[in-house]
Amino acid sequence: MQQPGRMMDRPLLVSAILEHGTAQFGAQQIVSRETDGSLHRYTFTDLAARARQLANALQALGLKAGSTVGSIAWNNHRHLEAYYAVSGSGMVMHTCNPRLHPEQLAYIINHADDEVVLFDTSFAPLVKAVAAHCPRVRHWVALCGETDLPTLEGGPAVLAVDRLIQAQSDRFEWPELDEKTGAALCYTSGTTGHPKGVLYSHRALCLSALSACLPGVLSLWAQETLLPVVPMFHINAWCLPYAALISGAKLVLPGPRLDPASLYELMESERVTVSAGVPTIWMGLIQHVEQHQLRFSTMRRTGVGGSAMPKALIAKFNDVYGVDVRHGWGMTETTAIATMSNLGPDEMARPAEERHTLVGKQGKSVFGIEIKVVDENGTTLPRDGVSQGELMVRGQWIVERYHKAERSALVEGWFPTGDIATIDAQGVMQIRDRTKDVIKSGGEWISSIDLENAAVAHPAVAMAAVIGVKHPRWDERPLMFIVLKPGQELSKQQVLDFLTERVAKWWLPDEVLFVDSLPLGGTGKVQKNELRHQHGGVFEGR
Numbered sequence: 001m002q003q004p005g006r007m008m009d010r011p012l013l014v015s016a017i018l019e020h021g022t023a024q025f026g027a028q029q030i031v032s033r034e035t036d037g038s039l040h041r042y043t044f045t046d047l048a049a050r051a052r053q054l055a056n057a058l059q060a061l062g063l064k065a066g067s068t069v070g071s072i073a074w075n076n077h078r079h080l081e082a083y084y085a086v087s088g089s090g091m092v093m094h095t096c097n098p099r100l101h102p103e104q105l106a107y108i109i110n111h112a113d114d115e116v117v118l119f120d121t122s123f124a125p126l127v128k129a130v131a132a133h134c135p136r137v138r139h140w141v142a143l144c145g146e147t148d149l150p151t152l153e154g155g156p157a158v159l160a161v162d163r164l165i166q167a168q169s170d171r172f173e174w175p176e177l178d179e180k181t182g183a184a185l186c187y188t189s190g191t192t193g194h195p196k197g198v199l200y201s202h203r204a205l206c207l208s209a210l211s212a213c214l215p216g217v218l219s220l221w222a223q224e225t226l227l228p229v230v231p232m233f234h235i236n237a238w239c240l241p242y243a244a245l246i247s248g249a250k251l252v253l254p255g256p257r258l259d260p261a262s263l264y265e266l267m268e269s270e271r272v273t274v275s276a277g278v279p280t281i282w283m284g285l286i287q288h289v290e291q292h293q294l295r296f297s298t299m300r301r302t303g304v305g306g307s308a309m310p311k312a313l314i315a316k317f318n319d320v321y322g323v324d325v326r327h328g329w330g331m332t333e334t335t336a337i338a339t340m341s342n343l344g345p346d347e348m349a350r351p352a353e354e355r356h357t358l359v360g361k362q363g364k365s366v367f368g369i370e371i372k373v374v375d376e377n378g379t380t381l382p383r384d385g386v387s388q389g390e391l392m393v394r395g396q397w398i399v400e401r402y403h404k405a406e407r408s409a410l411v412e413g414w415f416p417t418g419d420i421a422t423i424d425a426q427g428v429m430q431i432r433d434r435t436k437d438v439i440k441s442g443g444e445w446i447s448s449i450d451l452e453n454a455a456v457a458h459p460a461v462a463m464a465a466v467i468g469v470k471h472p473r474w475d476e477r478p479l480m481f482i483v484l485k486p487g488q489e490l491s492k493q494q495v496l497d498f499l500t501e502r503v504a505k506w507w508l509p510d511e512v513l514f515v516d517s518l519p520l521g522g523t524g525k526v527q528k529n530e531l532r533h534q535h536g537g538v539f540e541g542r
């Protein structure tokens with residue numbers, strides 16, 4: 001007969017991470033680049049005190065367990081305080097991507113039912129643009145001190161967070177929640193239509209953050225200094241703000257300064273040992289370092305994901321600069337890192353060229369996550385490194401259904417990722433293609449269908465198609481094809497001017513090609529593969 005395990009039943013909670021970090025590593029530092037460029041420095045203990053003050057302040061504003069608090073902010077200490085204060089007190093931390101078009105931003109704020117929105121002062125114009133469309137937001141709170149408080153002429157009244165928490169106690173009794181309670185919410189705009197929200201539970205965040213600390217993932221402990229370049233508004237910065245407090249690692253937050261020179265300077269001055277971000281960031285950093293003949297004095301490793309890390313870049317980091325590249329795969333729906341390159345001794349003994357090829361693949365699933373590839377009928381394909389199919393994933397921190405969706409997102413218990421991959425006999429997964437019709441540029445999504453819809457709204461346009469084309473800096477950039485209605489004329493500039501009013505500026509196609517017709521398949525759908533085949537290299541030299 002089975003016997004019950006006789007262990008305590010303690011929930012995995014975000015508040016427990018904060019209290020652990022404070023109790024065990026209270027003096028550990030958090031360095032934060034402020035919006036004005038200055039550096040702010042304090043300890044885990046100071047973070048906890050301000051987080052508890054903020055929790056009290058949110059309660060005083062009338063928010064309750066289950067309320068949702070939005071944020072539009074960079075990686076900085078006030079955003080971090082909100083991460084812990086909001087989730088810790090049983091509310092939901094909804095991180096908004098400031099790169100969204102204001103219309104989409106308003107949509108997600110409304111869909112999430114944000115009652116308070118916290119924002120960095122640099123996003124004041126954005127707040128001004130969306131506030132009128134978000135009638136249910138009761139307070140707009142600027143993440144700054146009283147003296148830096150922006151006034152939004154014609155916009156909503158704004159409170160300064162420092163003022164708000166000033167009179168509050170730094171004691172707060174964190175509620176003992178069910179670990180399955182929603183703690184954080186992040187929307188993905190990867191597919192067509194409206195963005196879809198993923199509501200992370202405390203349990204998912206804790207497990208994913210624990211996993212990030214593993215030696216085979218990012219190897220975090222109290223001797224490391226961690227700089228997450230990956231934004232806190234994008235899948236919880238891969239859970240690194242939690243992982244730092246779990247492991248006791250010093251945390252360095254780069255604020256809005258993500259240009260290579262500022263990042264390099266911060267890495268050197270704060271003696272950063274480990275970082276994480278998308279390939280575009282590392283590409284810029286390496287160029288800067290090469291140009292100025294610099295070296296990394298303390299950087300030992302970096303986690304990379306969001307799009308494929310080019311092999312040449314892996315080689316350069318590894319062989320020239322002594323920085324170990326950990327290449328992983330994940331998505332908003334997987335909370336954070338789901339797979340990671342994790343080479344064994346035999347693989348490490350191979351020639352550099354082969355090692356870099358291996359690291360260039362997306363790696364092995366971490367414990368807690370299972371992966372498989374399936375064909376169109378859902379049949380599992382062999383792990384032979386060549387059979388390509390849709391990548392399916394399941395595990396402890398994988399989404400089950402989108403926020404407020406009535407139906408599960410799963411297919412027979414697995415989440416279909418929309419990525420096409422192979423898995424080899426050693427379990428190494430490699431992304432080969434994508435079924436989702438989207439473009440990944442600098443780590444962020446551009447919806448090709450939204451762009452096409454925007455273009456066909458022009459009275460002179462008969463058809464439009466957009467494909468993602470390889471770009472050396474941004475990974476992919478949009479290329480637009482337009483078929484004009486008979487007798488109509490339009491210039492590239494006119495198309496861009498028209499689109500500017502409808503989509504975010506960085507979504508604008510790099511090139512617009514006017515064609516007589518588009519290749520159509522049997523069902524009348526544009527054959528994008530054909531377009532990619534013909535025009536795949538247009539941006540290579542740029």
Ligand code: ADP
Binds near residue numbers: 418443
């Ligand atoms: P993130 O950008 O943080 O990974 P998103 O949800 O915005 O999260 O995007 C997830 C998608 O990005 C994946 O489904 C996949 O298409 C792509 N992706 C993520 N990591 C990689 C990688 N290492 N190589 C190739 N594509 C990747």
